[in-house]
Amino acid sequence: MIAENFKYAAPSSLQEAYELLHEYGDDAKILAGGHSLVPMMKLRFASPTHLVDINNIPGLAYITEEDGYLKIGAMTREHELEESSIITNKYHVFTDASKLIADPQVRNFGTIGGNIAHGDAANDHPAVMLALKAEVQISGQDGDRMVSINDFFHGFYMTAVQHGEILTEIRIPVPRNKFGSAYHKEERKVGDYATAGVAVAIEIDDNGVCTNAGIGLTNVNPLPMKVERSEAVLIGSRLTTEDIATAAKYAAEDCSPSEDLRGDEDYKRHLVKVITKRMLNKAIQRAKS
Amino acid sequence: MTKTITLKVNGTEHTVEVEPRTLLVHLIRENISMTGTHIGCDTSSCGACTILINGKSAKSCTILAVQADGKEIATVEGLATAEGLHPIQEGFHLNHALHCGFCTPGMMMRAVEMLEKNPNPTEEEIRWGISGNLCRCTGYNNIVKAIQWTSAKMQGKELPSTEPEFV
Numbered sequence: 001m002i003a004e005n006f007k008y009a010a011p012s013s014l015q016e017a018y019e020l021l022h023e024y025g026d027d028a029k030i031l032a033g034g035h036s037l038v039p040m041m042k043l044r045f046a047s048p049t050h051l052v053d054i055n056n057i058p059g060l061a062y063i064t065e066e067d068g069y070l071k072i073g074a075m076t077r078e079h080e081l082e083e084s085s086i087i088t089n090k091y092h093v094f095t096d097a098s099k100l101i102a103d104p105q106v107r108n109f110g111t112i113g114g115n116i117a118h119g120d121a122a123n124d125h126p127a128v129m130l131a132l133k134a135e136v137q138i139s140g141q142d143g144d145r146m147v148s149i150n151d152f153f154h155g156f157y158m159t160a161v162q163h164g165e166i167l168t169e170i171r172i173p174v175p176r177n178k179f180g181s182a183y184h185k186e187e188r189k190v191g192d193y194a195t196a197g198v199a200v201a202i203e204i205d206d207n208g209v210c211t212n213a214g215i216g217l218t219n220v221n222p223l224p225m226k227v228e229r230s231e232a233v234l235i236g237s238r239l240t241t242e243d244i245a246t247a248a249k250y251a252a253e254d255c256s257p258s259e260d261l262r263g264d265e266d267y268k269r270h271l272v273k274v275i276t277k278r279m280l281n282k283a284i285q286r287a288k289s
Numbered sequence: 290m291t292k293t294i295t296l297k298v299n300g301t302e303h304t305v306e307v308e309p310r311t312l313l314v315h316l317i318r319e320n321i322s323m324t325g326t327h328i329g330c331d332t333s334s335c336g337a338c339t340i341l342i343n344g345k346s347a348k349s350c351t352i353l354a355v356q357a358d359g360k361e362i363a364t365v366e367g368l369a370t371a372e373g374l375h376p377i378q379e380g381f382h383l384n385h386a387l388h389c390g391f392c393t394p395g396m397m398m399r400a401v402e403m404l405e406k407n408p409n410p411t412e413e414e415i416r417w418g419i420s421g422n423l424c425r426c427t428g429y430n431n432i433v434k435a436i437q438w439t440s441a442k443m444q445g446k447e448l449p450s451t452e453p454e455f456v
């Protein structure tokens with residue numbers, strides 16, 4: 001399968017990339033890892049007139065903790081998350097998710113920025129970002145702006161990134177209390193998108209009270225979804241079995257999965273309930289150890 | 290509009306003119322005439338087209354040729370040297386790890402990167418490591434054995450038996 005013809009440019013600075021995006025207009029697309037975009041172009045679901053490849057722009061791939069944030073550059077590859085000690089020591093939700101995203105070859109190229117900017121509720125990082133209450137830095141000719149992940153997803157393949165802009169950084173507030181996080185998705189086979197997936201992040205103070213909770217869902221809602229009712233039950237709670245069960249129940253009730261080859265609606269809601277409960281228990285265990 | 294790109298394939302430099310929409314796998318097979326890299330699914334699922342780009346395993350059916358400008362590509366044709374087979378080829382040969390051979394070039398290129406990063410993988414790590422490569426006829430047991438054998442060989446350890454197991 002061959003994509004429709006397009007023109008290709010690989011700028012070596014952000015400034016040059018913004019200029020090209022402006023010059024080419026609405027039908028230009030950014031090429032990051034290419035592992036969502038190229039398959040879509042081959043199927044001719046997407047036929048951009050121009051591709052602006054941002055792989056040659058230095059300084060967009062990094063993982064650091066500074067100014068109270070975990071900062072991840074948009075061009076950081078999935079495998080770099082798997083291998084970073086900052087991530088593997090503390091932010092287990094990423095290590096859980098990375099292992100379940102596609103396969104090693106895809107993870108060598110797919111970027112975290114692309115995974116979110118694709119704007120697809122089937123991708124795994126949107127739920128992880130919602131659970132971690134991330135902020136996203138969007139940059140353009142007029143400078144940088146920060147957008148809360150809660151306001152980032154606008155529709156199927158539509159996000160807060162406007163034409164001429166590039167997602168450059170993801171910021172996650174560094175937890176202050178004991179912190180635990182976890183992700184799991186049910187998949188039919190390796191490399192498949194989620195039948196249902198749940199990302200969880202919690203903080204617990206010295207008295208055993210939950211001070212912060214985030215729950216994000218994959219592929220069971222038209223948009224990537226955070227479950228506010230479940231979060232509200234957990235914050236201030238001592239994370240009793242009953243509270244965990246209630247949070248799991250709310251997650252299953254509040255999402256709106258659609259029936260497809262991966263399962264019917266009831267089955268997916270059931271999965272959301274079971275996985276939410278398991279991931280909460282896993283995150284609590286991690287926070288305490 | 291075509292673009293001129295320069296890339297190294299198995300150590301030899303090539304300058305080629307391609308349309309931006311040309312896939313890397315087509316460049317390798319059709320322009321450079323190295324047909325060891327196979328096209329199985331053409332949808333990023335099977336791993337038959339796996340090659341190394343600057344040492345990293347990649348599905349060449351999902352990468353544009355223009356993205357390989359200035360890069361070093363390694364394909365199955367580059368594994369053997371004048372001294373003989375690469376240990377991974379020897380491992381696949383001695384452990385009956387191929388039947389029709391269609392998945393084999395991709396499987397071996399993936400194994401080469403895996404062993405480079407993790408010279409002594411567990412069986413589970415090997416199975417995860419080749420999870421992006423499908424084999425439709427040999428089955429995976431002998432492929433896993435071949436990679437274990439190669440790992441031992443490359444580290445100068447005692448070699449596991451290559452006798453087939455009948456179960």
Ligand SMILES: Cc1cc2nc3c(=O)[nH]c(=O)nc-3n(C[C@H](O)[C@H](O)[C@H](O)COP(=O)(O)OP(=O)(O)OC[C@H]3O[C@@H](n4cnc5c(N)ncnc54)[C@H](O)[C@@H]3O)c2cc1C
Nearest residue numbers: 030032033034035036037102110111114115117123124167
């Ligand atoms: C076989 C296979 C299985 C997969 N399985 C999974 C899976 O299980 N879970 C999962 O989450 N993903 C999966 N993926 C998708 C994969 O993780 C993609 O790599 C990822 O979704 C997109 O990242 P990318 O860097 O490849 O983006 P690209 O494909 O380059 O871009 C995707 C979209 O985002 C835009 N974009 C990219 N970067 C930016 C930026 N910095 N700023 C603004 N816009 C940008 C592009 O213009 C494009 O519209 C799979 C892919 C394949 C091929």
Ligand code: FES
Nearest residue numbers: 329330331336350
């Ligand atoms: S041909 Fe590339 S993954 Fe199947």
Ligand code: FES
Nearest residue numbers: 388390392424425
């Ligand atoms: S040897 Fe035939 S597909 Fe693997």
